[in-house]
Amino acid sequence: MTMEVESRREVSGEDDLARQELVVNVGPSHPSTHGVCRVIVHVDGEVVTKAEPVIGYLHRGIEKMCENRTYLQVVPLTDRLDYVGSMYANWAYCRAVERLASIRVPERAEYLRVIVCEMQRIASHMMALGSSAADTGAASMFIYAFDERERIVELFEELCGARLTYNYVRPGGVSFDAPEGWTDRLKDFTNNHRTALSEMDRLFFGNVIARGRMKGIGVLSAEDAVSWGASGPVARGSGVNWDLRKHDSYSVYPRFDFDVPTGSNGDAYDRGRCRLFECYESCRIIEQAAAQMPEGPVKTDGLSRLISPRPGDAYDHIESARGSLGVYVVSEGGPRPYRVKFRSPAFCNLALLPMLAEGHTLSDLVVVLGSLDPVFGEVDR
Amino acid sequence: MALVDRIGAALDRTPGGIILTSVDAVVDWARGRSLWSMPMGTACCAMELIAASFAKFDFDRLGTFPRPDPRHTDVMVVAGTITRKMAPAVKRLYEQMPDPKWVIAMGNCAVSGGIFFYDSYSVVRGVDEFLPVDVYITGCPPRPESLQDAVLQLRELIATESIAPGVRRQRELLLPTSGDLSFGQRPGVVDEGESG
Amino acid sequence: MNIDELREHLCKEHPDLCPLFSIEFGDGVLLVDRGRLFDAAADLKELGFDRLGMVTAVDRDEEFELVYRLTSRAMSCGMFLKCRVPRENPRGRSLVPLWPAALWQEREVYDLFGIEFEGHPDLRRILLPEDWDGHPLRKDYADDRMIRRPDYI
Numbered sequence: 101m102t103m104e105v106e107s108r109r110e111v112s113g114e115d116d117l118a119r120q121e122l123v124v125n126v127g128p129s130h131p132s133t134h135g136v137c138r139v140i141v142h143v144d145g146e147v148v149t150k151a152e153p154v155i156g157y158l159h160r161g162i163e164k165m166c167e168n169r170t171y172l173q174v175v176p177l178t179d180r181l182d183y184v185g186s187m188y189a190n191w192a193y194c195r196a197v198e199r200l201a202s203i204r205v206p207e208r209a210e211y212l213r214v215i216v217c218e219m220q221r222i223a224s225h226m227m228a229l230g231s232s233a234a235d236t237g238a239a240s241m242f243i244y245a246f247d248e249r250e251r252i253v254e255l256f257e258e259l260c261g262a263r264l265t266y267n268y269v270r271p272g273g274v275s276f277d278a279p280e281g282w283t284d285r286l287k288d289f290t291n292n293h294r295t296a297l298s299e300m301d302r303l304f305f306g307n308v309i310a311r312g313r314m315k316g317i318g319v320l321s322a323e324d325a326v327s328w329g330a331s332g333p334v335a336r337g338s339g340v341n342w343d344l345r346k347h348d349s350y351s352v353y354p355r356f357d358f359d360v361p362t363g364s365n366g367d368a369y370d371r372g373r374c375r376l377f378e379c380y381e382s383c384r385i386i387e388q389a390a391a392q393m394p395e396g397p398v399k400t401d402g403l404s405r406l407i408s409p410r411p412g413d414a415y416d417h418i419e420s421a422r423g424s425l426g427v428y429v430v431s432e433g434g435p436r437p438y439r440v441k442f443r444s445p446a447f448c449n450l451a452l453l454p455m456l457a458e459g460h461t462l463s464d465l466v467v468v469l470g471s472l473d474p475v476f477g478e479v480d481r
Numbered sequence: 482m483a484l485v486d487r488i489g490a491a492l493d494r495t496p497g498g499i500i501l502t503s504v505d506a507v508v509d510w511a512r513g514r515s516l517w518s519m520p521m522g523t524a525c526c527a528m529e530l531i532a533a534s535f536a537k538f539d540f541d542r543l544g545t546f547p548r549p550d551p552r553h554t555d556v557m558v559v560a561g562t563i564t565r566k567m568a569p570a571v572k573r574l575y576e577q578m579p580d581p582k583w584v585i586a587m588g589n590c591a592v593s594g595g596i597f598f599y600d601s602y603s604v605v606r607g608v609d610e611f612l613p614v615d616v617y618i619t620g621c622p623p624r625p626e627s628l629q630d631a632v633l634q635l636r637e638l639i640a641t642e643s644i645a646p647g648v649r650r651q652r653e654l655l656l657p658t659s660g661d662l663s664f665g666q667r668p669g670v671v672d673e674g675e676s677g
Numbered sequence: 678m679n680i681d682e683l684r685e686h687l688c689k690e691h692p693d694l695c696p697l698f699s700i701e702f703g704d705g706v707l708l709v710d711r712g713r714l715f716d717a718a719a720d721l722k723e724l725g726f727d728r729l730g731m732v733t734a735v736d737r738d739e740e741f742e743l744v745y746r747l748t749s750r751a752m753s754c755g756m757f758l759k760c761r762v763p764r765e766n767p768r769g770r771s772l773v774p775l776w777p778a779a780l781w782q783e784r785e786v787y788d789l790f791g792i793e794f795e796g797h798p799d800l801r802r803i804l805l806p807e808d809w810d811g812h813p814l815r816k817d818y819a820d821d822r823m824i825r826r827p828d829y830i
Contacts, residue, residue, distance in 0.1 A: 128570050129521060131549040136523050136567060156804035157567045158524055163789075164813055165600040168826050176596065183525035199702055227528075246535045253532075264528055264622050326727055326750070329778030348753050414702045415746055415757070417730070426746065430735050439814075443731035443746065451781040477524055480804055566806050599826035602813045603805065 119144055124462065128157045134231055134469065135476030139453070143462055151457040151465060153450060158480040166440035171197050171271060171407040174440065179265035181442060182478040185224040187216050188420035189427075189442065189478075190269035195350070195416040196427040197271045201409035203400060209273035210352045211393040215286070216259070216268060217418070218382040218389070222293065223252040224421035225333075225375040232372060232470030233304050236313040241304045248296050251289055258282060271407060273399030283390045290383040297379055305373055314369035318456035318468035321366060328455075329448040332423025333374040334472055338366030344419040356388045368471035375421075375473075406435045422446045422473060444478040505643050512555070512581065513636035515544040519554035519578060521571060524561030526588035526622040533625035545632050551577040556635065558628070559612065562590040562597055563605045572611050583639070585631050586614045589621045596621060680705055683754055691720050705756035714760045715770040718745070721758065722775055725749045729772065732782035734790045736816045737761070741792055743769050762792060771797035789814040 127138035136157035142150040162181060166174045178189035191213055198205060230245030253263050260268045260276055268275050304310050325335040335342055343360040345353045361377035363370025411433045417426035423445030430439040449472045456472075457465045488500065518540075522530045534540040534547050548554050551574045563571055575584070586608050589595025594606035608614060615638055616631045683705055688695040694717060699706050709717045726747035735742045745758040762769055771794035772779040783794045784803040791812035794800060802809065811818050 128567060129523075129549075129574060135527070156802075156806075157564060157570070158562060159564055159566065159603050159804040160524075160562055160597050161601045161603050161813060164602060164818075165597070168600045180525055180596065183528060243536055246531065247537070250532065250535070250537050263532075263624065264525055324777075327776050327778065329729055329776065329782075342750055347750070348748075348755070412702055413735075413744075415704060415731075415755070417755075424730065424748075426731055428731065428733060428744065428746070439735045441731065441733040441744075443733075447781065447785075448778060451778070599824055602818070602820045602823045 121149065126465070128154075134474055135479075137450075137469070137474065137476060137479075139465065139469070141457075141462060141465060146461045146463075148457050148460055148462060148465055151454050153453050155447075155450070155476070156480050158476045160481070162481050163440055163442065166437055168436065170405075170435050171201075171409075171437060172405055174437065175270055176265070176267050178442075179267055180477055181444070181481060182420065182422070182425070182446070182475050183264060184227050184475045185220045185421045186264065186266050187213075187220040187269060188418060188425050190266065191217060192416060192418045192420070192425045192427045192442075193429075193440075194269050194271045195418065196414050196429045197407065197409070199416050200412060200414040200429055200431055201271070201407050203272045203403060203407075205273055206397045206400065207352070207394050208277075208396040209398045211389050212274050212278065212398060213269055214352055214356075215386055215389050215393075216256070216266075216274075218385045219252050219255065219286075221382045221421045222379045223249045225379050226252075228421070228470075228473040229300070229304070229372060229375055232368075232467070232473070233310070235466045235470040236310055238304055238307065238310060241300065244296070244300055244303065248293060251293075255282070255286060255289060258285075270399070272403040273397070275399075277398045283393070286386060286390055290386055293383055294380065297376060301376055305369070305376065311369065313464075313467055314372060314471070315367055316365075317368045317460060317464050318471060319365065319367045320452060320456060324452075324455070325366070328452055330423070330452060331445050331448065332419070332421065333371050333378065334423065334449045334452070336360065337363035337371035337374045337471075339364050344417060344424050348417075350416075350418060352389070353385075355392065356385050358384050368467050371471045408433065408435045417443070420445060422475065422478070423449060425478075442478070442481055444481065446472075446474045446476075446478045447481075450474045450479055506640075508644050509640045509642060513639040516556045516583070516632060516635065517546050517548045517554045518585075518632075519551050519557040519574065520547045520549060520560065521557050521574065522560045523563060523567060524590065526560035526590070529622045529625050530558060530560045530587065530628065533628045538625040538629065540629065540632075543629060543632050545629075551575070552579060554578055555581070556583045556585060556632075557612070558585045558587050559591040559608045559614075560587040560622075562595075563608055564603045565605060566603070568605050568611060571608070575612055581642075583615045583635055584608070584612050585616045585618065585628070585635065586612075587618050587628055587631070588623055589619055592617045592619055680754070683752065683756065686752075687724065690724055694720065705754075706759060707756065708759045708761075711760055711762055711769065714743075714758075715772065715775075718747075718758060718772050718775055721747055721756075725751045726756070727751070729776035729778045729782075730755065732772070732779055732786055734786050734792055734814075736790070736814065738816075739764055741767050741790060743786070743792065745772070767792040769794050771795060773797055788812070791815065 122143045124141045128136045138154040140152045141148055162177050178193045179186040181189045226245040226249040230242035233241035257263050260266050320338045322338045322340050325338045325340050339362050341362050346360050358381045361374050363374050409431045411431055413430040415428045417424045425445055426443035428441040429437050432438040456468045520530050557575055586592050591608045594604050597604040616635050618627045618631045680700055697708050726749045728748040730748050731746035733744050740761045740763055743760045748755040769792055783797055786792050787800050788802040788804050
């Protein structure tokens, strides 16, 4: 099932030489598709003439399931959406519910949320960089990057006891306060991480093979990025300076000093490099947040476990590692949401694949796919 | 425990390297110690599957090496939710694996559907609906250590097997093939063309 | 730009849309008829809403409510565009000519709600297999393989 030829078709070219168009099926189980994506690729020789992603192999019906759970019981489901960055969906969902039910969040909880989400951004980008590096053949980069991710996972485990599905951000706060000495260990991590990042920059982005494989591949123009709804590093790699943390600021982000790295060429290389630079900025935010974090409670007192907001609908979005992750919650006044919709950035970014892959070779298709960084839990929901 | 498991001690006792044991014991010993895995990572558990094979947990020391090609592998690790759309593809990959083969169901989704048991219209409730599972690991997701423990348990299971065709074949015949697995799928969607 | 400035701006540029504009939970909502959906969306795009963030639908018994989330980079704000379509004949206008971002998202709405979009170039199921029966996010969807969760609360 990894790769197979489905059919051959005679195509008469302009120069009247008989050409054969090959239809190659990649996936749904393929190490370079970052999950369960199937791409039906039409190739002429080695050049992709048409790439059609087939998604839905991980469509679990989470949105339907949300309709039969209480507001609090939905939080664990949001973990399983973007499993490389579970904290984001937690937070985006909680923000929408808090807006709907007018719940105030203690300040310390907001700081903890910012810290865990920036850590999650580093973890997610490490996974994205590592796996897209492995697609270009740089296996050692994957091991270095995953090692960094593992350190963050250890810190998360200390914080909330889980390695992957944290269920940490809850409506009205977070589930646990940071344990003793956690912020010190966090500081150690950010210090070491900067060194690791510059090492990775030299190891991978300075490497002539990586440059050759990624520069000029999958070029996305800024106009297309906006009109196709791309967000996150995919849009910023094309020079679209749009980061919700900065431009539609939420939570306590206005209090921090950080930059939004953007690329200029919009190719796979710029998208990857944007992710790397974002990790530096995340380190800055984490350090500032850890220093400014006030003492106090981490959850709202007296919040019922059975949240019943008034009828209405609310949308809220945060900047996840993949782009703007929005959650739309509709309430009819009962203890269960009437409808929950997750606006997934990976889904919108993946829609660019047919456009970006066209004209490149089949081996570049996986580079393009890796640079879009889809996570199929979130694409298919 | 078969004599081959204490091969060092046995060689000490008989310098020259002759040990006497049964064919089954030798074969099981060899099979159990180089279980290459087919990482069928579909969802969240795939992250822990990757973590298990990387630097910190180091799966290689148990002789297990992830190899994303069914024809090179002995054990399929089903890590993650299997949906009705995905099930025929998983079954087909399983059928492409050479005998003898084993299946580890990693995580609650692969065991029973887990968190997606209720209210989901598209999730298959447990991979044992269509695959003969040997070891189940619970957890959502399980830690990498549990996956390594599963391989050790599988090793013990293999030690009890005989190379004569046995119960296992019969168990497999009861399960649907990838062609039978329609699951609301257009017939022939997966089975287009021959595999290359 | 906050929500009141947005209302003023909208009323100045497009007085016909002004009575349809309301504010709910701090978000601007523009509720239009099915016939005006495309024109209203085009007007909003002209007004500076250059990103189509989300396309979805809500099952409201007799009707389906199409919900579009538009975001403006220049104005740093977002708003909803809503449109109700009847359940018997769920058809909307496709916004693909304005924003290609709608291409996959409208396919998703078609897949899960069964709402058809006129003018969509490639309206097929996207998440479920092509021969799937029914549209699962409708409230009356029934599936004999689906087990309802027992009611604990």
